[in-house]
Amino acid sequence: MLGSLARWLRILGYDTAYDNRIEDDEIIERCRREGRIALTRDRRLTQRSRLRGCLLIEHEELFEQIREVLKAIDHEISPNRLLSRCLECNSLLESVDKEAIRLQVPAYVFKTHSHFKRCPGCQRIYWGGTHRRNIYQRLKTRL
Numbered sequence: 001m002l003g004s005l006a007r008w009l010r011i012l013g014y015d016t017a018y019d020n021r022i023e024d025d026e027i028i029e030r031c032r033r034e035g036r037i038a039l040t041r042d043r044r045l046t047q048r049s050r051l052r053g054c055l056l057i058e059h060e061e062l063f064e065q066i067r068e069v070l071k072a073i074d075h076e077i078s079p080n081r082l083l084s085r086c087l088e089c090n091s092l093l094e095s096v097d098k099e100a101i102r103l104q105v106p107a108y109v110f111k112t113h114s115h116f117k118r119c120p121g122c123q124r125i126y127w128g129g130t131h132r133r134n135i136y137q138r139l140k141t142r143l
């Protein structure tokens with residue numbers, strides 16, 4: 001149910017695990033093992049006391065949800081953290097030498113960008129520093 005929120009938390013650079021088929025007991029176990037805060041819309045889950053950190057997401061609207069999370073962890077969005085993680089697998093992206101990825105991106109992208117990052121998890125290539133600043137400005141006005 002919180003798939004969009006999870007994706008946006010990754011865009012914002014937060015270490016975000018997401019699995020919509022996971023059972024409550026597994027959520028609790030994984031949060032304990034990995035030191036995570038569970039985000040849920042399920043009030044029953046937040047009432048189970050063994051969980052160290054569990055945040056009930058009250059709002060339906062995405063940006064309200066993001067605001068709830070940022071408030072709970074007492075963070076503001078940071079331009080440096082933005083787009084620092086792979087949106088698919090959550091790994092921290094690494095800067096990569098432009099020549100090394102020449103054949104892995106479309107020719108026009110290679111020509112028009114100078115900075116690239118690679119996901120060490122799934123090998124996806126990311127680019128677009130200007131894009132990042134635009135997203136940051138847009139988010140700043142909404143959050």
Ligand SMILES: [Zn+2]
Pocket residue numbers: 086087088089090091119120121122123124
């Ligand atoms: Zn990845």
